[in-house]
Amino acid sequence: MTDQTPGPVHPTSHATAALRPLPMTDMTFAPGGFLGGWQQRNADRSLPYCISQLDASGALDNLRRVTGEADGDYQNMWFADSDVYKTLEAAAWQLGRAPENAELRAFVDSAGALLAKAQDEDGYLNSHRMVVEPEKKWQDLHWSHELYCAGHLIQAAVAAARAGVGAELVTVARRFADLIVSRFGSVDDVDGHPEIETALVELYRVTGHRPYLDQARRFIDLRGHGLLNGDRFGSAYLQDHVPVRQADAVAGHVVRQLYLLAGVVDVAVETHDDELLDAAHRLWEDAFGAKTYVTGAQGSRHRDEAFGAPYELPSDRAYGETCAGIASFQWNWRMLLATGSAKYADEMERALYNVIAGSTAIDGTHFFYSNTLHLRTGHDGSHEDAPSQRLPWYSCACCPPNLARLLASLSGYAATASPGALQIHLYGQGELRTTVDGHPVHVAMRTEYPWDGKVELTVTTAAPMTLTLRIPGWSTDAQVDGTPVDGRYVHVRKDWSAGATVTLDLPMPARVVRPHPRIDAVRGCVALARGPLVYCLEQADLPDNVTLEDVRIVADAPITVVPGSPVTLTASGSVEPPASDELYPTHTTASHTGEPITLTATPYFLWGNRKPGPMRVWLPTPS
Amino acid sequence: MTDQTPGPVHPTSHATAALRPLPMTDMTFAPGGFLGGWQQRNADRSLPYCISQLDASGALDNLRRVTGEADGDYQNMWFADSDVYKTLEAAAWQLGRAPENAELRAFVDSAGALLAKAQDEDGYLNSHRMVVEPEKKWQDLHWSHELYCAGHLIQAAVAAARAGVGAELVTVARRFADLIVSRFGSVDDVDGHPEIETALVELYRVTGHRPYLDQARRFIDLRGHGLLNGDRFGSAYLQDHVPVRQADAVAGHVVRQLYLLAGVVDVAVETHDDELLDAAHRLWEDAFGAKTYVTGAQGSRHRDEAFGAPYELPSDRAYGETCAGIASFQWNWRMLLATGSAKYADEMERALYNVIAGSTAIDGTHFFYSNTLHLRTGHDGSHEDAPSQRLPWYSCACCPPNLARLLASLSGYAATASPGALQIHLYGQGELRTTVDGHPVHVAMRTEYPWDGKVELTVTTAAPMTLTLRIPGWSTDAQVDGTPVDGRYVHVRKDWSAGATVTLDLPMPARVVRPHPRIDAVRGCVALARGPLVYCLEQADLPDNVTLEDVRIVADAPITVVPGSPVTLTASGSVEPPASDELYPTHTTASHTGEPITLTATPYFLWGNRKPGPMRVWLPTPS
Structure with missing residues (x-):
């Protein structure tokens, strides 16, 4: 808003x-x-x-x-x-x-x-x-x-x-x-x-x-004083178990929690209430430090559509309600406005390009309500x-x-202003016509983002102005006009009076993402990402005789970026069928080198748009 | 029954x-x-x-x-x-x-x-x-x-x-x-x-x-012809999605599925209906091949109290309803009677000594309804x-x-009979007075089972009779009267007329159990077991400054059996706090040797009887 x-x-x-x-x-x-x-x-x-x-x-x-x-x-x-x-x-x-x-x-x-x-x-x-x-x-x-x-x-x-x-x-x-x-x-x-x-x-x-x-x-x-009848789901489900000023963990029904936090930041900012804003900071640290999927999705439990315990982030039973992704985007937007800190824009971007983008089919008329990170072979999809x-x-x-x-x-x-400055948080082909300190500003933005990390901005305004560009958290080796930059924002000052162009270059190599060691659900796995996009492996990209669950990725081999729309990634992997059917063997299931295979990963947000079938974001490495 | x-x-x-x-x-x-x-x-x-x-x-x-x-x-x-x-x-x-x-x-x-x-x-x-x-x-x-x-x-x-x-x-x-x-x-x-x-x-x-x-x-x-209104939970929840004679996977609400299967075996046996018994066999293979916890618990989802997809077996969100453990015991009993196959008695034993035994506190008046295999640090226990x-x-x-x-x-x-034979399936200190072919039989059973694997049986009966003893699936190096035996049942024939003693010796070293590679939830982990008992690690046995989630077990170091009641196990481990707070780092979280620690594991069924706190059955090995 x-x-x-x-x-x-x-x-x-x-x-x-x-x-x-x-x-x-x-x-x-x-x-x-x-x-x-x-x-x-x-x-x-x-x-x-x-x-x-x-x-x-x-x-x-x-x-x-x-x-x-x-x-x-x-x-x-x-x-x-x-x-x-x-x-x-x-x-x-x-x-x-x-x-x-x-x-x-x-x-x-x-x-x-x-x-x-x-x-x-x-x-x-x-x-x-x-x-x-x-x-x-x-x-x-x-x-x-x-x-x-x-x-x-x-x-x-x-x-x-x-x-x-x-x-x-x-x-x-x-x-x-x-x-x-x-x-x-x-x-x-x-x-x-x-x-x-x-x-x-x-x-x-x-x-x-x-x-x-x-x-x-x-x-x-x-709220938080037991006014609600928590009998049915418990008071934490309704965020009525503790006043928000005292809360230190997000809890219960995710959309309820996040909508509440949007209101908390709104009230804190409008009433200069630092105590309330501090509570939002604490809950943000909890949510994004231990209860968020790599896709930006939140909600680890189908039961009660709820946050789980810290690091309880199962891929296959990720709830990740679409509305929760939207609510997270809106909460982070408010945190960004309140603080000017890039980390909130990072979370907006992560949610936008992954859980939110993935929730709608390319036809625009089919939707996910829950957004899993792993659809298993044998999944019974008959439940809504x-x-x-x-x-x-x-x-x-x-x-x-x-x-x-x-x-x-x-x-x-996409953008905000502050005295003497204009900030760009989300990059997209387009045009901004606004005012900063009452002076008209025009920005033309040319980019193939998120497929390519080059962003060319042509800015025209009569008054002096700082153009502030967000450097995404995933980015390394960012350059502005050919000069390496560091920090999370780069501040550009030029003479914009006759128009001036700034070129932001955010290199987008494929990267291998690893989970925090306390996330049991994806231990021994890695995910692939590039720019703001998380990638996934679909059965649709495997031979029919290979079961998705048997695929292993060689995480330290080079990942190739294959240009196109979408940009795909290829990686080296192997196929390792189970050595036995035994569910809990006592013998060592020895590490063995399976049949090599080239894996093609596609952006997560596009999954399930070709034919239905298993998919996983987190890929096991050889045991 | x-x-x-x-x-x-x-x-x-x-x-x-x-x-x-x-x-x-x-x-x-x-x-x-x-x-x-x-x-x-x-x-x-x-x-x-x-x-x-x-x-x-x-x-x-x-x-x-x-x-x-x-x-x-x-x-x-x-x-x-x-x-x-x-x-x-x-x-x-x-x-x-x-x-x-x-x-x-x-x-x-x-x-x-x-x-x-x-x-x-x-x-x-x-x-x-x-x-x-x-x-x-x-x-x-x-x-x-x-x-x-x-x-x-x-x-x-x-x-x-x-x-x-x-x-x-x-x-x-x-x-x-x-x-x-x-x-x-x-x-x-x-x-x-x-x-x-x-x-x-x-x-x-x-x-x-x-x-x-x-x-x-x-x-x-x-059943399975849509007579029930499946609107609320879907017809698979009620096992009404497919006739049982055609079903090839257990599905839906676990207790409903298992009670149904008890009836299926009962009807199959009483009406000589091989087609129905075949269905029970197929569903058993699915349930025990891919949808059962190492504790014998079943039900991977809190939502709908349901079976999950194959190999969907999260420890922390294990539902494992107590009634499902009981139902599994009863279904396996019927399969055992129908077939005489020891694998069903194995599953009875696994459920009995782990999920069922663990569901009641040692005071006999406190109960678990769901039986988790992992209580996380930070778990909100306010939900029933x-x-x-x-x-x-x-x-x-x-x-x-x-x-x-x-x-x-x-x-x-504990025991069954067939013409000319008596079978012992569950071992416990006690006395059996029954008849085989109309002849009175007396068996005195002396054992410290499950703490010790030695079982001494003194049998008295006038007529010739085969005493059949189950060799549990977990057992290796079993001996009867000092002679190594193999197979899943040993058949002993002696002159019982004046009473004769048979000594069954089931050595109980600690064993390291590994998960099937398709069980994502416990990849890179092992569990400890001894005899029929699965073990767990509780925060109660760790120093206050060690977080359970940071403990790693050295799976190839010797595990020591510490006699007592309960028998505990000690293992070598290390403490590996996360290298950073980052939830999804791109740098390798390098394998490092943490502070060594001696781990004490207690029988799972006894967990939570000292003080409340985190617990886990599956222990990560060093990454």
Whole structure:
């Protein structure tokens, strides 16, 4: 998200932040580039598909049941309103980028009108409660998702405000937000699923209405005191086991934890609350120090969709929910703005190019909800929680519209500003038109990133300005204009008045990644990576008579980079079928040199786009 | 179970079986021995505790709500009747072993009277349906557990019949069984949770009433045709995805799968159905070839309490439900009887001494429901599904009374007979008084097993007889009377008329067990074992400043056996703290020789009995 509408920025926004986000529309990724192409696919395929699914799944009809425009039973999950809101948010961002889209505008207008009509006189809006259980309004926040859905409504409205579309949506959201402030200013209760916290801060940012911020802070500080009924999953599942100011470990349901932390950083920054920001730092260290997959995925347990213990990172049962990848991206964005530290942009990039990119098929209309790092031979893909292939939709459809809203706003995360400086965090073919200290700035970015690490930036601005370029954490031997650089950011000062070009060169050799020795699940294995991309080995690239599990990689032999789109990697390996069928032999299963084989690894994010079959990111080395 | 009452054996019982079970009371394990002591603890502590929990948990009150003797809301799980039945079964077996127990008899009598009073005129009995949802009787077998509960009622009655106690229980169970046969002889439906199948065969065995057997077979053959609504967990969870005759892999909820397979073998043997037995063989190969932990535990996934893919055997997220260990023991017992093959007794022994033994604390009143093989440093034990210590009870309390019924009948699984021969499968200090071909046989067994592998058997019988002794699969260099033997059974023929002694010597050096190379979760690790016992390393045996995860074992150095009770093992190891905090370094984490340390491993089944803390069965070797 950005903290700016296209109009005036509220003066208190990100008061203590190191970096200032830019209006989402300032950056335009070119459709011919990687990120721009991805955004285009989202606009052309995924977003229209999500809109059509709102009808197919019954999510819109639920709201029409409130207004009397539809009858029949309530359909889908009790929090399916959030599917509508996330799709609306995506549509708003997309209209901000490309306003001439009559169909999209018609969707935003008609959905906005439906919401206005469905909304109660007092501002309340939740189709499940209104249609199915009106007597339980606000009575079971532990499980009802009423404030969670409200949060997504508000996020949609914030997007609409910033994109200058859907005024009705803003009115609906503010009326609901006012009701929430009025009720929960005095009632001690919190929602089982965080989201309202960050949403209220964002609404404060676009409106300047302080009670929204205060209420967000109140929700954060009420959490962790056992207000929620943790019977069903335990209070840690809901992050209600400890106040966030005292927490030192991420826990429970991953998306809940990460959405909460986005709100925590928002509140910390807007209220100058160092204690709260410190808590976010501690939890970040825990999450990224011991509970994150090499793909940026988080969530080690299918049960409860939860974080595991430190270093509990099984490849085959990686949950790595798509929404968690998005939430991690959003949390890291807020940490980046708050601190200006490149490590947060590194995690945004890792998640973006791997777990998030991999969650959607190249057709734009099939999705993973969970993102495994190892699909075993013999895997039973009949369960929706661990399918063998991306599915067209899910009974809980939180992820596809979440992807749509992230992708529609992606260009807003590429760059930031600070006094006298412009920072580029994500590299992609495109063009940035913004202002720094009120001076117009134009940046043309030419790059084949992530396939190639060369980035050419042509910058034009009348005033002196520092151009700050992120050096990714994976990078070694980076150069700017032919000169080696070190550090995590390089600061370039040139005379930009007539335009000047800066060439950033990030060499992209293949690299062999090793796991921390406490990660039992991938002991004795290595992963291949290049630039921001993690690679994987698919059965599709092996002869039929070779079982993926029997492949070993020679980690110290050279890895060859094979140009193309995608860039693939080839490595030396061997095939070592089990010496015996015995499950627990006492004899030494002697190290033996198997049949040599050349292994072709493809980018993880592309796996499963050819034919279904086993895949693994972590490859065993010979025993 | 045995297939015999103390009275006449029905002539068709185990018609095609290789081995004949003995009446449960024929074998008496001495309370001073390992198995006898365990049975005694069960009788003195666990069983009375389970009985008290039937009141504390409200399970008995649910039945009293049917009769009007209690009011208030239904308590506990909707299948809590089965807790009552399993406890009754345990009490019946225990009374069979030691009839002079007035309290236990009073429990059996009063619970039997309560059940008789609660039972409907037509024979129906299920407190949840009768109290809470009478209109749904038989309407949702997918989830209702009505036949599952009926199965446990029948098992309790079978135990009562064989032990000669609780005649009322037998009447109640037969009335219900007759209703089931009458209804489901023509209605095509099956229960979501198998158990009725094996129960009906057992009831047929004690009554000779053929319709029970036919109905069991009908239930088995109706399964796998999509009669159940698999929406919630998928049809494989319920083993309804494929008819068992066509199945080639165990799948879904482990206890459901294994209870079904117990019934499958029962029906196959009683109806001479080789096709059905072949299916059991195929599924056994899959289960024990690729889906069983070294402790005998089964169930690799907390989610759905389910089998995983082949070789998906994570230590830290091992589910290994206690009931699954018991079910595996019972299935293997039936396979042993059907085939006479020692490999099934091996799996009984592995499960018994490890996952089953480990599930109960030494106090007899704390239990594990799931049985992990690795409790990590930093584990959050607040979830009931993966606690850090054994708990006094569970919201779903299936396991403790299941343990009670297994332990109360344990002596019935030690030996079998066939024409002219007596087989000993489980070794324990005690005494067997039985008949072979109608001739009385007396066997006195003296042994410190499993702490020591020497077993001295003194046999007395007038007629010629072969004494067959199982040589455990883990054993090497076994001797009988000082002579080396090979094969999995040794057959001893002596003149037993005046009594003769046979000495079996099973040397028990420590052994290093390695995992099949496809088990990713424990690559580069070894486990220690001795005799039937798997060992583990606990934080409790490490200095406070050493983190369990940093310990490496030198697998090729000698392992010392330290006599005692328990026998412990010491091994050479080293402490190798991570070289850096980096989660995914690209530099080689070079193999380095850490601080040497002497490791003390204790039997897995005893873990967590001193102080709570990390534990692991599989120990990494130096990288």
